Each structure stands twice: as structure tokens, then as C-alpha cells.
Amino acid sequence: MAETTPLIRRPLFVVAVLGAAILGVGLALTAGRLVGGNDAAAAQCEMxxxxxxxxxxxxxxxxxxxxxxxxxxxxxxxxxxxxxxxxxxxxxxxxxxxxxxxxxxxxxxxxxxxxxxxxxxxxxxxxxxxxxxxxxxxxxxxxxxxxxxxxxxxxxxxxxxxxxxxxxxxxxxxxxxxxxxxxxxxxxxxxxxxxxxxxxxxxxxxxxxxxxxxxx
Structure with a gap:
């Protein structure tokens, strides 16, 4: 049992890391769209x-x-x-x-x-x-x-x-x-x-x- 525990935990750890990375990318893209949209509106208004x-x-x-x-x-x-x-x-x-x-x-x-x-x-x-x-x-x-x-x-x-x-x-x-x-x-x-x-x-x-x- 002691030898099998790391084998079970390692995939779960990898999945968690990958999930966090994907979430981070998604948030970054969303933030980029929001900032970009605000910047575009501000630039348009400057005219x-x-x-x-x-x-x-x-x-x-x-x-x-x-x-x-x-x-x-x-x-x-x-x-x-x-x-x-x-x-x-x-x-x-x-x-x-x-x-x-x-x-x-x-x-x-x-x-x-x-x-x-x-x-x-x-x-x-x-x-x-x-x-x-x-x-x-x-x-x-x-x-x-x-x-x-x-x-x-x-x-x-x-x-x-x-x-x-x-x-x-x-x-x-x-x-x-x-x-x-x-x-x-x-x-x-x-x-x-x-x-x-x-x-x-x-x-x-x-x-x-x-x-x-x-x-x-």
C-alpha cells in the first residue's frame, strides 16, 4: 500500500497543476479582452x-x-x-x-x-x-x-x-x-x-x- 500511494497522488497533482494553469490562461485572456476593450473605447473617445x-x-x-x-x-x-x-x-x-x-x-x-x-x-x-x-x-x-x-x-x-x-x-x-x-x-x-x-x-x-x- 505504501508503494502505491505516490502513484495515485502524482496524477492528481499533475491534473491540479494543469487545471490551475488553464484557469490562469483563461483569466489572463479575459482580462486582456476587457482591458483591450476599455482601451479601444478610450482611444475612440479621445477623438x-x-x-x-x-x-x-x-x-x-x-x-x-x-x-x-x-x-x-x-x-x-x-x-x-x-x-x-x-x-x-x-x-x-x-x-x-x-x-x-x-x-x-x-x-x-x-x-x-x-x-x-x-x-x-x-x-x-x-x-x-x-x-x-x-x-x-x-x-x-x-x-x-x-x-x-x-x-x-x-x-x-x-x-x-x-x-x-x-x-x-x-x-x-x-x-x-x-x-x-x-x-x-x-x-x-x-x-x-x-x-x-x-x-x-x-x-x-x-x-x-x-x-x-x-x-x-
Whole structure:
């Protein structure tokens, strides 16, 4: 029995060592993918630095509360439903500047700024820019559309996230603290400005700000 014990233990030891080595390689590859992905996102966002330089002196007047970060900010893969019910992410808007606004019918400041957002879309919306107002009401899916119609909001497409996950994801990323929440997202998907709270989005200050974001 004494002679057979080492013969039994040695294969188990080898298997354990090989298992640990394989696990280590797997973790290293996973970490490499994560780091590489973060590096790629950061490199992509660096391309928007010139946009920040244009926007920073324009965060004033009606947009004095807008925060322009020191560096462009990568965003999580935010998802929401389009007007046709199809699931969308910000990647679907690649190549366009987006004013991403989260709103709800129960949010009085949200309702107050919707006409201005509607007017901004009417004036500047097109192939290179869209106001993407995402409703996060979690009850009565018909209510937001009824409210938009009654309020005369006709230029904004009806985007929605009935589970309000988009708000939670932005909150986890440190970019949502209340309602409404608004981000200006560049054509490469990086945030170049953010605002917690309402603004007069069709004011001269706001139109100038968005035009600068578009490089116009």
C-alpha cells in the first residue's frame, strides 16, 4: 500500500497543476479582452477631445448647469425600444450626434422641457443629429404617447424603456442623479456633455451649444 500511494497522488497533482494553469490562461485572456476593450473605447473617445474644447466655453446662460467633462466619456451599451418596438442601442446611432434625454410623465420638469426639445429637433434634427427622448414610465404604456399628442409634441420619435433600466445603467456609471437626465453623445458614442435637471433646450444658448457639438 505504501508503494502505491505516490502513484495515485502524482496524477492528481499533475491534473491540479494543469487545471490551475488553464484557469490562469483563461483569466489572463479575459482580462486582456476587457482591458483591450476599455482601451479601444478610450482611444475612440479621445477623438472627441476637440468637441469638448469647443463646447466648454459655451456651457453658460441657459446651459450654465451643463457639465462638459475634461475628457470624452465612454458609455455603457444603453438599450431602449424604438418607435416600432425594435430594440435599439446607442450603437444604432453611430455617426450621428445625439441629445439623449430621459423623461417620464410623472416628472414635472421633464414635461416642461419637452416642447423645447421638440423645437430643437425641428430646427436641427437631420442626418447628423437627433433628439432621442427616451420615456421611462413603467406603467400604462399608452400614457406617454397620449401625453405627447395632447401636448403637441410632434417632431420627437417615441423611444421608451418600460423597465427604466437605462436610468439605472446611467446611474451606475455616475451619469444620472435625477430626472430629467440629458447627455450629448458624439457620433462615436462618447458623452461630451451631461446635465442633471431641465434646461431651455431651444434657447439661443442651447442651439449654439448643439451647433458647436455638430461642428457647424
Amino acid at each position: 472627441a477631445q476637440a468637441t469638448l474644447d469647443r463646447l466648454r466655453p459655451l456651457a453658460k446662460g441657459e446651459l450654465a448647469a451643463v457639465k462638459v467633462p475634461s475628457t470624452p466619456q465612454p458609455l455603457p451599451p444603453l438599450a431602449f425600444d424604438g418607435p416600432d418596438g425594435k430594440r435599439l442601442t446607442l450603437a444604432d446611432f453611430e455617426g450621428r450626434t445625439v441629445l439623449l434625454n430621459l423623461w417620464a410623465t410623472w416628472c414635472a420638469p421633464c414635461r416642461q422641457e419637452m416642447p423645447a426639445l421638440d423645437a430643437l429637433q425641428a430646427d436641427l434634427g437631420g442626418a447628423d443629429f437627433e433628439v432621442v427622448a427616451v420615456n421611462i414610465d413603467t406603467r400604462d404604456p399608452e400614457k406617454p404617447q397620449v401625453w405627447l399628442k395632447d401636448a403637441g409634441i410632434t417632431r420627437l420619435a417615441h423611444y421608451r424603456d418600460p423597465e427604466a433600466k437605462i436610468f439605472q445603467e446611467l446611474k451606475s456609471a455616475g451619469k444620472a442623479f435625477g430626472m430629467p437626465t440629458t447627455l450629448v453623445v458624439g457620433p462615436n458614442g462618447c458623452a461630451v456633455a451631461e446635465l442633471a435637471g431641465p434646461a431651455e433646450w431651444h434657447s439661443e444658448d442651447a442651439v449654439t451649444f448643439i451647433r458647436a457639438a455638430l461642428g457647424r
